[in-house]
């Protein structure tokens with residue numbers, strides 16, 4: 030899966046497994062290599078093992094099997110406080126009995142840094158998150174977004190090379206979250222730090238990361254840059270999990286020259302890109318993004334058309350969302366941009382829809 | 396402030412801006428209708444407050460009746476001292492003018508005679524005796540004796556008058572001499588069937604001018620007979636104090652001009668008193684006859700000292716001082732006990748609190764870090780001591796700690812202690828501290844646990860990820876956040892132990908008892924409730940003072956009980 034060579038990896042998981050209870054594996058055979066300076070996001074449904082991976086990296090959980098390396102050195106037996114990894118917690122974990130400035134100078138104090146230098150660094154870190162005036166406050170006297178920034182500043186003040194963040198923006202409202210997303214990526218790139226970021230929110234993952242690792246069932250399902258993830262999902266889980274997706278089920282009839290022909294369960298034959306199918310006769314799930322479907326198409330050579338019946342038309346402002354019944358799938362969705370010349374379909378109408386074979390991916394049937 | 400009523404004037408809608416803005420402006424904030432915001436708010440809250448008040452009313456009344464009132468009563472008892480002036484009103488008045496040197500004048504003895512005579516008839520002289528006994532040992536028996544002996548003085552006169560004329564020992568002649576004729580008619584009417592209320596005795600007009608003392612004494616006698624004894628006055632001959640008064644009146648006044656009822660009888664008595672054969676007793680001699688102590692100054696000084704209605708005597712006693720004519724002074728060394736007990740109580744409570752912290756903290760820490768199920772299971776073990784009676788637990792410590800007890804046996808068996816040198820671990824401070832630490836430990840663990848289990852584990856993780864060692868993490872991050880639990884537990888344990896009674900009583904011996912044991916002693920054995928109340932009041936004051944000090948030093952908002 031990962032194509033980065035182990036030699037220049039800054040963070041490396043090698044065949045890591047983790048079980049809490051000795052019966053089920055929460056993390057199954059995790060392999061991951063991260064170069065220095067990368068912003069990697071772990072994305073996945075709840076319970077898929079993201080936090081567990083992060084905790085193993087931070088040293089709060091031990092891997093049941095396998096090795097975790099930092100800068101080429103195995104850190105399996107190094108206690109958390111010696112790993113020098115910055116960490117931002119979901120609830121921020123700012124020490125309530127210390128002021129903001131004391132919170133920030135804490136990691137410097139335990140590193141026995143002199144007082145004047147400590148103050149300088151604290152000030153610099155506070156300025157970095159634009160909270161310079163708040164050094165004397167208690168965390169409880171700050172708003173959620175401000176606490177978030179302080180937590181970030183605290184994780185960065187001792188200049189770690191690797192920073193872990195576990196859903197750091199989960200508690201913020203949408204607007205503030207978008208602002209913070211930008212600030213975090215900006216800071217990370219400016220400081221050149223390596224970040225492992227955990228989130229539930231796929232938009233967050235797509236907008237912030239250099240690469241996204243999609244987790245499910247204790248495994249990385251796909252590790253790729255955001256655009257590749259969206260446009261070229263490697264399996265039906267990723268296709269379903271990232272963005273909206275239409276699926277049609279069928280059987281592979283022919284594979285040749287980077288194309289395959291699939292007979293849908295309704296009998297129609299369509300062409301698709303073979304991604305996760307290997308032989309004729311295999312069941313497959315064909316995936317098409319809603320915005321790649323055209324109504325009454327004038328597509329070029331090789332394009333397909335299928336008959337469809339309009340079930341529902343939803344006006345969403347910038348786009349129209351139309352639900353159709355296609356080849357036995359009652360939930361086939363298409364999205365069209367709101368343009369002056371765009372036709373608004375009416376429920377019950379019979380239409381023809383079509384797409385380019387490149388946009389149609391034949392994936393595993395799960 | 397009128398220029399900034401809406402948030403739109405602020406730079407941004409963040410709470411900080413609002414705070415800053417509010418700090419900047421002076422003067423009250425105004426509500427939409429122009430009235431001060433505070434006023435509108437308090438009006439809006441009034442209904443809620445009223446409802447809240449009604450909800451707590453039952454408890455409030457209960458507490459008022461069962462808690463506040465007894466405490467107020469106790470505070471009052473610690474200074475109340477009306478018994479002396481109530482029982483001996485004449486004596487205290489005469490003693491008011493006495494300088495306290497040597498013996499008081501004869502009038503004092505006279506007053507004491509009449510006061511005590513009535514008190515003895517009412518059988519309340521022994522109560523006064525016990526009261527004064529707290530201040531002067533021997534007062535109790537002195538008063539008891541005097542109750543019986545006073546009759547001897549009056550009987551001297553009673554017998555002589557009786558020998559002169561049988562009538563002096565009959566009810567009716569006295570009534571005719573003293574009573575108002577109208578009243579007498581009513582009384583006789585009542586006496587026919589003794590139905591309803593006895594008409595209250597009234598003195599005949601003018602009699603109190605001719606025979607002032609006798610009239611006064613007879614009136615007292617009549618009142619006592621009618622009201623307390625509820626006997627028919629017409630059938631009761633007066634007691635000997637009246638005869639004594641009669642002698643005094645006849646000796647000092649002239650009745651020759653008297654012409655009312657029984658004039659001849661009275662004049663004959665006057666002649667007898669004037670004759671040289673008439674035997675008299677000076678009051679002072681009568682008192683000397685009863686007990687030599689009456690002609691020593693101390694008892695009189697004590698009565699004088701405690702004649703005011705309120706006294707600081709109990710409080711002075713509580714701090715090993717005493718009231719003397721020259722003001723308060725320290726008691727002799729060998730009588731001092733309460734200060735020692737107070738100091739010991741405070742010291743031992745502190746030691747117990749401290750050992751509870753030391754023993755309880757690790758337990759609470761472990762409990763709060765275990766999974767819920769296990770923690771609850773172990774919590775039951777912590778609470779297990781509550782399932783057995785306090786008495787049983789304390790007695791169990793007796794079994795454990797005594798010289799032939801389990802611990803000594805084991806120590807001897809291992810060879811750590813020689814058989815003839817078994818350790819004394821009970822009936823001293825050590826025993827009390829051990830047993831009470833054990834008994835009060837749950838009160839320390841529970842609040843600690845409840846505070847610790849609310850400390851998110853992410854704080855510890857955060858500290859470690861920031862590079863802190865286990866110890867630094869504990870000391871700089873975990874411990875400060877567990878302080879409210881220590882505070883709550885300490886206050887609970889300290890206040891409980893400062894007033895603890897049963898355990899020190901059983902295992903304390905003489906060196907391990909608390910002030911509360913002394914209070915209990917005064918409540919139930921010596922019956923010196925005033926002193927018990929004063930001790931209790933001081934204890935309450937000390938606790939409040941410590942509470943206040945705690946608030947100043949640590950801050951009471953730093954205490955979390957749940």
Ligand SMILES: Nc1ncnc2c1ncn2[C@@H]1O[C@H](COP(=O)(O)OP(=O)(O)OP(=O)(O)O)[C@@H](O)[C@H]1O
Pocket residue numbers: 049050055073074075076077078079080081082229
């Ligand atoms: N301390 C623990 N003891 C036992 N099981 C645990 C423990 N922590 C997590 N698990 C289990 O491990 C699995 C993965 O948990 P993890 O916290 O890594 O999920 P996650 O991907 O972070 O989920 P979320 O997005 O909800 O945070 C879950 O099934 C969870 O129940």
Ligand SMILES: [Mg+2]
Pocket residue numbers: 079080081195
């Ligand atoms: Mg998680």
